[in-house]
Amino acid sequence: LPLAVARAGFMAHGLALAHTHVRLNATQIHNFVRQKLDIPDDPANPAHRRALLNRLNEALESVQPVPVDFGALMGDPSTAGRLMMTVAQITKHIDNQTPVRFLIAETETGYTLLAALWAALHYGVADKVEISPLFETEDALSNGDRIVEEALRSPTWRAYVQRTGRISFQFGYSDSGRYVGQLAATYLIERLRLKIHDLLVRWNLQNVTVIFFDTHGESIGRGAHPFRMAGRLSYLSPTHVRTEFANTGIACREETAFQGGDGYLLFGTPHLAGATLATIAENLFNPLHQEGDPVYEQPVFSADFFSSISEGMQALVEDPGYAALLGAFGPALIDRTGSRPPARQSAEAATSTRLTHPGQLRAIPNNAILQQLGWCANTLQGLGAAARRHPETFESFNTSSPRFHRALDFARHALTSSDDRVLQSVINLLDPSYWLDRATAEPKAPRQAAFLTLMQDLEKLNLSADLRTMFRRIQADHLALREAWEDAPHGAPLNRALHAIRVALIERIWILACRIPFFMPRGGFNRDVMMQQILRLEIPAVLKEMVHIFPSGTVASNLDFYEPRGPREQGIYEREHREIFVPMQQMFALLREISVGVMHDIGAFG
Structure with a gap:
């Protein structure tokens, strides 16, 4: 054997x-x-x-x-030429x-x-x-x-x-x-x-x-x-x-x-691997039984229904607020996905760090970011408009068509993992008006000053108007879906709780950032750059700069110079590290752990 x-x-x-x-x-x-x-x-x-x-x-x-030889391969300046010659060498030598x-x-x-x-x-x-x-x-x-x-x-x-x-x-x-x-x-x-x-x-x-x-x-x-x-x-x-x-x-x-962690999961033990392979074999070798299905028997409705979804999603993709949403925190919410950089190589990406179109982002981080923002738009958007066009046929297909029902399983699972209130809370977080309202209601002067600072820095990001417009588009489609699909599931409490804790952590990180003392610009890094990075949750990059700008301890604190020992001054920025930078680092690490929890709650193991 x-x-x-x-x-x-x-x-x-x-x-x-x-x-x-x-x-x-x-x-x-x-x-x-x-x-x-x-x-x-x-x-x-x-x-x-x-x-x-x-x-x-x-x-x-x-x-x-x-x-073809290796000299020709090494000397060819074109990507396609080198790759095709690599294939030629594989077939020749391997x-x-x-x-x-x-x-x-x-x-x-x-x-x-x-x-x-x-x-x-x-x-x-x-x-x-x-x-x-x-x-x-x-x-x-x-x-x-x-x-x-x-x-x-x-x-x-x-x-x-x-x-x-x-x-x-x-x-x-x-x-x-x-x-x-x-x-x-x-x-x-x-x-x-x-x-x-x-x-x-x-x-x-x-x-x-x-x-x-x-x-x-x-x-x-x-x-x-x-x-x-x-x-x-x-x-x-x-x-x-x-x-x-x-x-x-x-x-x-x-x-x-079978990609990513999902591939390992399904073959992780002998019993799991056996069950996976047995199911694949069953699917391949069982006789085909062609059953009647309205999806194929009524092609006009099917074409119109799925075309409506496509139109709805394409309109969202072209909405400036959608790019703003994906790029607001971007890959900062998630650990690195795969071996390739999150952003695609393009002329626009080379000249700007701000995402202007979803096409500049790779598909894997695009999907992962949507999950972290609490709304699986790439599965749900357009479904409401499609269902509203033919509500009775939609319900009929949902109960009588195995093919249609299997596709709607995606929407069912996406709805249990999505919550429009979570998405709205993220958009509120990025809205200067939200922080102005908090400043107005805040009796303590230091906190009021922090809220006003965040308001002013968020104004510079200039995301709010586009985000609000985009949210209305998503919300309208979602309400149409709820109207046509009465038994559509709702978001899960665990997922909602994880998002709520993370929003609180983001707020705390931002408020702590307002306490960072004034510093002179260092190699193009100044306070405005720092706050823009912090608002985008690029915390590791900021803290790396803070170590150089606000050093803690002295280099010679533990060295012996073989002469009577003089006083060793404690680092003058110990308090900033203890009260600001270390807590920011800890909270960002917890934020990332929550992201992993959200992924697992949805069932995304990669």
Whole structure:
């Protein structure tokens, strides 16, 4: 048995520990091909698309492979060139049997796929890579069939697919849910899978294995179904889609990732791992039973309902107050998520520390921050407007459609983990008027002065008006949902209590900061910079500066200079450290511990 298991692992993974998977963005592919083929036009411009596709198809017919060595790899200035040559070296020196998944993020045109194929042919590895578009934006999910068909019109692309016997697609629940909402994302992903099926039939590619690779993380906001593993698998891989592929005889390979702490959790003990694998096997090998479902029988309502959710979420994403909300405290509320920085690299991010659009933030911290702010917007926003359009049909589908009910499970869990009063308390905290009201009612002069100071510093952040407008948008949609869905659950008391304690800690940290003595600017760090950082809860960075500006103790306090010992003065800033800086550090550590508690209460273990 151990030998059989080892052989199975070797046959599945080749010489690697798992399926090798590399990734870059569409723009990096475009830049590489533009330089190599002297194609200056922008593929994103529809006016140029047909001419660009024709130009690239001509290049595909005449491309000749070039030799690759480590010197060429090290000397190539382009990201796409280096990555494709890395794949070439892997196939040459390590494993020439197992294909490498070549994932291209932000794919929004078939030109991207053909450009990647040209690069693969140029370096002689086309038959060793699975070129896989990542569909995650609203445009890509809505128009993915056009993207695929643009590639299929190319004889070279069809020959590549026939030769390798595979065609691969990836769907990102994290980013798609971030832009169109989780409930709309599941519908758009399923619809795109069905359209891909129809395209393969139309182009007579039924003999090709289709690979669907889904990424979903440890939380409802990233596409992980909140209840049983069986429901999670059925949500990611609807029976309706699998039946369509089975009926036409197209082999469909489905892959999914168990990411973050969620992955460790589900395989943490032999019993858990056995139960997880048994449930996966049950989902895969049990006969498909296609049941009648109103979602498919009444496609007009389904399309309108999920489109309304998508519109509601997209409107929220473009609301300046939403970026202000995500960026007010930003990643300061949470521990580091993964190996990549929370902010995406962009021209705007390079010139400003203030978040101006959710697209500047990565999907994982985006989701985690929403949870910490008490409102799972990427699961809930737009649902109220969609339900209000068809309240009777909404209730009917909720009780009669397994597919619809399974999607609404996300909303049920999100509502138990969300509380509009928590979100409102955060917005109040960032409102200068709130602190002015407290100053007006405060009889003690020192506290009144602190409240007025916070009011003035919050005015400089200039967040309040946008936050209030955004909150009205969220609140209106939430009230519409409550009206249409009478038995919708409410937020849990434990979660509410954790948020309340943390709001009190933030207030205490801010009030303590008002007691920091005056200091001269130090290397661009002055009082205004300090307060702006403290209001954004960048406490570790501030305390690091405070250690240098207000040193405690003397360097020579414990040294012996071999002469009669003179007096050792105690640090003149001991009181500031004892009464201000140390308590701020302790309260910030507790604030972060509460964030972990909120995550676990929601069920986000990553």
